[in-house]
Amino acid sequence: MSRWAADARGRLEQAALALYAERGFDQTTAAEIAKRAGLTERTFFRHFADKREVLFGGAEALQELLVTAVAEAPAAAAPLDAVVAALHAAGAVLQERRESARQRQTVIVANAELRERELIKLASLATALAEALRQQGVREPAATLTAEAGIAVFRVAVERWTSQSGKRDLSRLINESLHELNVLTASGERSPAKAAARDNSARRGKT
Amino acid sequence: MSRWAADARGRLEQAALALYAERGFDQTTAAEIAKRAGLTERTFFRHFADKREVLFGGAEALQELLVTAVAEAPAAAAPLDAVVAALHAAGAVLQERRESARQRQTVIVANAELRERELIKLASLATALAEALRQQGVREPAATLTAEAGIAVFRVAVERWTSQSGKRDLSRLINESLHELNVLTASGERSPAKAAARDNSARRGKT
DNA sequence: CTGCCGATGTCAGTTACTGACATCGTCTTG
DNA sequence: CAAGACGATGTCAGTAACTGACATCGGCAG
Numbered sequence: 001m002s003r004w005a006a007d008a009r010g011r012l013e014q015a016a017l018a019l020y021a022e023r024g025f026d027q028t029t030a031a032e033i034a035k036r037a038g039l040t041e042r043t044f045f046r047h048f049a050d051k052r053e054v055l056f057g058g059a060e061a062l063q064e065l066l067v068t069a070v071a072e073a074p075a076a077a078a079p080l081d082a083v084v085a086a087l088h089a090a091g092a093v094l095q096e097r098r099e100s101a102r103q104r105q106t107v108i109v110a111n112a113e114l115r116e117r118e119l120i121k122l123a124s125l126a127t128a129l130a131e132a133l134r135q136q137g138v139r140e141p142a143a144t145l146t147a148e149a150g151i152a153v154f155r156v157a158v159e160r161w162t163s164q165s166g167k168r169d170l171s172r173l174i175n176e177s178l179h180e181l182n183v184l185t186a187s188g189e190r191s192p193a194k195a196a197a198r199d200n201s202a203r204r205g206k207t
Numbered sequence: 208m209s210r211w212a213a214d215a216r217g218r219l220e221q222a223a224l225a226l227y228a229e230r231g232f233d234q235t236t237a238a239e240i241a242k243r244a245g246l247t248e249r250t251f252f253r254h255f256a257d258k259r260e261v262l263f264g265g266a267e268a269l270q271e272l273l274v275t276a277v278a279e280a281p282a283a284a285a286p287l288d289a290v291v292a293a294l295h296a297a298g299a300v301l302q303e304r305r306e307s308a309r310q311r312q313t314v315i316v317a318n319a320e321l322r323e324r325e326l327i328k329l330a331s332l333a334t335a336l337a338e339a340l341r342q343q344g345v346r347e348p349a350a351t352l353t354a355e356a357g358i359a360v361f362r363v364a365v366e367r368w369t370s371q372s373g374k375r376d377l378s379r380l381i382n383e384s385l386h387e388l389n390v391l392t393a394s395g396e397r398s399p400a401k402a403a404a405r406d407n408s409a410r411r412g413k414t
Numbered sequence: 415c416t417g418c419c420g421a422t423g424t425c426a427g428t429t430a431c432t433g434a435c436a437t438c439g440t441c442t443t444g
Numbered sequence: 445c446a447a448g449a450c451g452a453t454g455t456c457a458g459t460a461a462c463t464g465a466c467a468t469c470g471g472c473a474g
Binding site for chain 1: 319321387390391
């Protein structure tokens with residue numbers, strides 16, 4: 001299975017993250033990344049469509065994780081609960097990669113092109129989540145709205161996780177962000193808007 | 208005031224849109240755009256930071272328009288109403304540029320890089336709107352939420368306007384999208400989530 | 415008229431990215 | 445075990461996005 005030095009792709013990802021963090025995205029050439037990984041520039045571009053993509057290699061796996069988690073949620077569960085459960089699963093993965101995940105986020109925030117790429121990845125995640133919800137029988141306006149809200153919660157949580165020294169764990173921050181959303185939508189009196197995503201058969205509270 | 212052939216920037220924008228529409232974004236070089244505008248490639252890059260930006264020259268003006276509209280809304284108006292009024296003002300501008308606006312949108316949708324750029328521009332608009340709301344005294348979670356919701360409504364409306372033959376005017380589509388949002392958030396029984404953005408002193412309905 | 419200034423042109427250079435083809439381990443098949 | 449087949453990598457040449465340095469041109473102030 002393994003041929004040359006094994007996991008060329010992974011070495012490229014590591015080298016890129018290190019260099020982007022050291023001297024910045026713009027000041028790093030693809031050739032330098034490849035060299036540090038013991039490969040050539042051409043090979044870099046065989047593994048990644050462009051210089052930015054090397055930071056988003058995990059997006060596909062993350063998307064699959066989220067979709068699977070939603071698919072495995074009991075069909076009777078409220079859509080938002082299914083999404084939140086998926087977010088916690090994804091958060092757990094990031095929590096493992098702690099240091100590199102936080103370093104990655106710092107690099108992205110510091111560069112406009114990388115922020116652009118992240119936005120489109122998040123949009124893609126939301127689309128995939130909405131589709132997964134639809135597969136679960138959630139009807140259309142609710143599916144998209146729930147997915148978007150879920151991604152928004154995740155985004156806010158990761159932002160805080162990254163900015164703070166990462167003392168508090170992601171799972172807690174996800175819950176806090178979710179709680180803020182609840183407070184907001186419940187504002188007026190009762191019957192929170194969250195009901196829009198929850199009016200299926202509310203149950204199951206995996207906080 | 209006018210020196211050479213007047214409005215070099217505008218000519219570049221027109222030339223770029225025409226070429227992107229004809230042969231696609233990737234198949235168009237900056238040199239070709241400049242040539243069609245009677246200028247050189249170097250001048251193109253003096254006016255626009257990159258090949259994509261030439262399609263977003265109006266973003267700044269649009270943002271200012273939205274912010275101004277929100278700023279001029281009566282302080283007593285509900286935040287969402289102020290934003291909606293701003294969206295209608297912006298919609299009116301697009302409605303004037305009808306053909307080029309729709310052509311532009313078609314070009315953007317057809318290309319991933321351009322979609323990325325549009326996402327970050329919309330995010331920027333939302334940020335600016337939120338700031339404008341804050342200036343009006345809207346408190347924090349509501350300001351951001353209202354701005355994001357407003358941009359979402361606008362995005363949906365423009366998408367429909369572009370995809371359909373553009374028969375129905377943007378203003379109507381904005382109202383329809385807004386109505387859908389209301390229905391969604393009001394789902395349960397009463398006390399719609401929109402109340403979250405509206406619980407100031409509700410009034411003023413510029414449909 | 416003269417000198418200043420801003421917009422443009424010219425030129426050379428770097429770097430992201432791509433296509434074509436060669437090479438080199440490894441695995442399969444006879 | 446030899447002969448390919450095949451996939452991953454290397455090599456090389458080329459296009460095009462962008463950038464910095466410097467020249468030039470047209471109008472405007474004095």
